Amino acid sequence: xxxxxxxxxxxxxxxxxxxxxxxxxxxxxxxxxxxxxxxxxxxxxxxxxxxxxxxxxxxxxxxxxxxxxxxxxxxxxxxxxxxxxxxxxxxxxxxxxxxxxxxxxxxxxxxxxxxxxxxxxxxxxxxxxxxxxxxxxxxxxxxxxxxxxxxxxxxxxxxxxxxxxxxxxxxxxxxxxxxxxxxxxxxxxxxxxxxxxxxxxxxxxxxxxxxxxxxxxxxxxxxxxxxxxxxxxxxxxxxxxxxxxxxxxxxxxxxxxxxxxxxxxxxxxxxxxxxxxxxxxxxxxxxxxxxxxxxxxxxxxxxxxxxxxxxxxxxxxx
Ligand code: PMV
Numbered sequence: 001x002x003x004x005x006x007x008x009x010x011x012x013x014x015x016x017x018x019x020x021x022x023x024x025x026x027x028x029x030x031x032x033x034x035x036x037x038x039x040x041x042x043x044x045x046x047x048x049x050x051x052x053x054x055x056x057x058x059x060x061x062x063x064x065x066x067x068x069x070x071x072x073x074x075x076x077x078x079x080x081x082x083x084x085x086x087x088x089x090x091x092x093x094x095x096x097x098x099x100x101x102x103x104x105x106x107x108x109x110x111x112x113x114x115x116x117x118x119x120x121x122x123x124x125x126x127x128x129x130x131x132x133x134x135x136x137x138x139x140x141x142x143x144x145x146x147x148x149x150x151x152x153x154x155x156x157x158x159x160x161x162x163x164x165x166x167x168x169x170x171x172x173x174x175x176x177x178x179x180x181x182x183x184x185x186x187x188x189x190x191x192x193x194x195x196x197x198x199x200x201x202x203x204x205x206x207x208x209x210x211x212x213x214x215x216x217x218x219x220x221x222x223x224x225x226x227x228x229x230x231x232x233x234x235x236x237x238x239x240x241x242x243x244x245x246x247x248x249x250x251x252x253x254x255x256x257x258x259x260x261x262x263x264x265x266x267x268x269x270x271x272x273x274x275x276x277x278x279x280x281x282x283x284x285x286x287x288x289x290x291x292x293x294x295x296x297x298x299x300x301x302x303x304x305x306x307x308x309x310x311x312x313x314x315x316x317x318x
Contacts (some may be wrong), residue, residue, distance in 0.1 A: 105276015
């Protein structure tokens with residue numbers, strides 16, 4: 001049998017992170033310039049159920065049975081088999097490749113299970129549909145941090161810009177013009193689990209203050225939806241800046257992220273903010289088409305480790 005593969009994009013959160021865990025809306029965009037790809041190869045000579053894993057992104061080479069039952073890779077495959085009412089995988093080898101930086105808030109923890117679900121289920125001859133894949137990826141998100149909102153698995157599974165509110169139907173966004181974003185890595189790994197827990201502790205201590213910040217962030221997401229629809233560039237930028245100030249109040253930004261954001265804004269971005277869990281990771285800057293090179297250069301000069309250019313257009317919107 002030839003190799004069967006499955007892939008999934010990365011993602012970036014345009015606005016609303018953290019508040020989305022508390023029921024406020026947020027907007028996330030798929031990023032197809034970074035991807036996870038899983039390849040499954042049959043090993044007909046091996047006993048049934050033998051599955052060899054080679055995850056090149058984290059340098060993991062193991063047989064599946066040696067991983068703990070709660071290891072995200074093993075758990076994903078267990079959930080795929082359960083969804084297909086199958087007991088064993090046909091003997092195989094699974095290669096996992098990902099260009100999504102880990103700890104960057106760009107969706108690596110959701111992208112791997114999505115690509116893996118697709119590849120493994122296709123290999124068994126019963127490809128799961130997106131809804132089933134999304135459910136499994138959400139379960140895996142729970143392993144990474146206990147109370148995920150579900151935004152990451154949703155934007156990555158369906159690969160469309162989404163206006164997301166927990167426990168509400170997904171709302172796809174129409175974006176009439178092409179928008180250009182830079183995603184710059186601070187070089188410091190973030191920890192979504194740590195940031196989410198830190199905010200939860202602070203919220204429990206001072207719920208009134210925190211609820212008010214969450215609802216201000218939610219209002220930004222609602223305004224952002226309108227600005228994206230109407231293609232109001234300067235308003236999109238202003239909303240990003242306002243969102244970043246609120247994330248600073250939640251104490252999930254860092255000096256390095258603030259420096260990158262300040263630099264992007266001064267070099268001509270419409271606006272910039274940290275993206276994802278924070279405490280490290282990436283910033284996202286929304287920029288004019290003719291400023292790509294200048295702003296990229298400025299970001300690298302002040303220490304960005306990697307800059308990804310990504311375009312959001314109707315190409316991704318059906
Ligand atoms: O995976 P990250 O770092 O992009 O964070 C996801 C967004 C959070 O709002 C911080 C958490 C969540 O579950 O929505």
